[in-house]
Amino acid sequence: MLKQHRELSMFVRRTIKTSEETGIRPRKTYQSFVAVAGSHRELSFIEKDVRNYITREVRNVSKQDDAKEFGKYLLRMKEKNQNFFLELNLEVDHSIKNAFSADARSRAACEYFRDMVSFDTTYNTNRYNLVFGSFVGVNYHGQSTLLRCALMKNEDIQSFKWLFECWLRCMGGKAVKGIFTDQCASMQRAIEMCMPTTIHRWCIWHIMKKIPNKLNG
Numbered sequence: 001m002l003k004q005h006r007e008l009s010m011f012v013r014r015t016i017k018t019s020e021e022t023g024i025r026p027r028k029t030y031q032s033f034v035a036v037a038g039s040h041r042e043l044s045f046i047e048k049d050v051r052n053y054i055t056r057e058v059r060n061v062s063k064q065d066d067a068k069e070f071g072k073y074l075l076r077m078k079e080k081n082q083n084f085f086l087e088l089n090l091e092v093d094h095s096i097k098n099a100f101s102a103d104a105r106s107r108a109a110c111e112y113f114r115d116m117v118s119f120d121t122t123y124n125t126n127r128y129n130l131v132f133g134s135f136v137g138v139n140y141h142g143q144s145t146l147l148r149c150a151l152m153k154n155e156d157i158q159s160f161k162w163l164f165e166c167w168l169r170c171m172g173g174k175a176v177k178g179i180f181t182d183q184c185a186s187m188q189r190a191i192e193m194c195m196p197t198t199i200h201r202w203c204i205w206h207i208m209k210k211i212p213n214k215l216n217g
Helices: 010-021 026-037 047-080 104-113 157-170 185-194 204-216
Strands: 085-090 096-102 116-121 131-138 144-152 178-181 199-202
Touching: 010 026, 010 047, 026 047, 047 085, 047 096, 085 157, 096 104, 096 157, 104 131, 104 144, 144 157, 157 185, 178 185, 185 199
Parallel strands: 116 178, 178 199
Antiparallel strands: 085 096, 096 144, 116 131, 131 144
């Protein structure tokens, strides 16, 4: 069947959306259409069209809605507790571009354990295409303590600069004495711009991880 002759009716689209939301796989959804029609030749679309529609329309809309709802959730948290620190940077469609938050407990912990912190980001592999960043300190028992967390759309200088400026506002303008990070040039430049007096060191774990590649190169 030629592509220009293939189409999905409104009924088919609604069925695909319902199936996706209930966890039915695209192949099963397509097979159900074949069973009702009696043959795949009786359909005006193929299985690939079902998969493309899910990727292009259903999942994309779901991601946008989830991001918007999460932003609303953070705003509700701020309204309920004035000690909940929140800064949001939104896209034109009101989905999250950057977000920085800290509850009252983590803000209090930061007052005690902020001399030396580590900052790390996950790779951009989640379904929302957002990078998760975490500030971690060490308490008096040598245990890791989560101090702050953030979501970012990009890992460029401007994004990190926005993040560290949020950190400073949350801390009343007090920069940490030292910070450990991975070997990220954008992150390093943002730290130099926002916290010039902070001692910046690379995390030994990241250094050791890269040694085999450097030696093989």
